[in-house]
Amino acid sequence: GAGVSQTPSNKVTEKGKYVELRCDPISGHTALYWYRQSLGQGPEFLIYFQGTGAADDSGLPNDRFFAVRPEGSVSTLKIQRTERGDSAVYLCASSSRLAGHMIFGPGTRLTVL
Amino acid sequence: DAKTTQPTSMDCAEGRAANLPCNHSTISGNEYVYWYRQIHSQGPQYIIHGLKNNETNEMASLIITEDRKSSTLILPHATLRDTAVYYCIVRALNTGTASKLTFGTGTRLQVTL
Numbered sequence: 001g002a003g004v005s006q007t008p009s010n011k012v013t014e015k016g017k018y019v020e021l022r023c024d025p026i027s028g029h030t031a032l033y034w035y036r037q038s039l040g041q042g043p044e045f046l047i048y049f050q051g052t053g054a055a056d057d058s059g060l061p062n063d064r065f066f067a068v069r070p071e072g073s074v075s076t077l078k079i080q081r082t083e084r085g086d087s088a089v090y091l092c093a094s095s096s097r098l099a100g101h102m103i104f105g106p107g108t109r110l111t112v113l
Numbered sequence: 114d115a116k117t118t119q120p121t122s123m124d125c126a127e128g129r130a131a132n133l134p135c136n137h138s139t140i141s142g143n144e145y146v147y148w149y150r151q152i153h154s155q156g157p158q159y160i161i162h163g164l165k166n167n168e169t170n171e172m173a174s175l176i177i178t179e180d181r182k183s184s185t186l187i188l189p190h191a192t193l194r195d196t197a198v199y200y201c202i203v204r205a206l207n208t209g210t211a212s213k214l215t216f217g218t219g220t221r222l223q224v225t226l
Contacts (some may be wrong), residue, residue, distance in 0.1 A: 042200060042216030091156050104156030
């Protein structure tokens, strides 16, 4: 497709479990971003990649959160030992050097019971 | 990135122009003004951005004051589908396209019949 896609669209898990959230950016976009959004708040930056490397991971809240982008396209956000406070919508975005502006995916709604 | 100040909410009648203000009094010379919007349950959508000149595209117009300390997003003929949260963000681009956006809480625009 032409847009950023994220899977799954919804994920329900239990406290303490491990989850992986996937982002497929627009083909050819070199930069990829992860955000999370709690109810009533604006999106909060987590991490971004330029190519395969994490250029800025200052928004990751703690070491339970990790993200990879091994081939410079698809990215996976990994959350270990999930907590109820991790419940949020996780948004992915990508951008190209030409356009500059970020295009967001629809998000993954994570619910930790 | 510099902070922005926006009204929490605004109403607009359908068919009228919606003028959404934003203050960014601490903006730096290399920072652009970006506008995104987020319709309920969707990812943020890019609208427009500018540095110091006014900009117009198929979605909206962006008016930036001469001192760059404030701007106004104009939706010339608002429709019910424009009901959303609108985010004004300043973003430095001196490092290329891969720089994060820092979202605030935005302005909730309600378009009414």
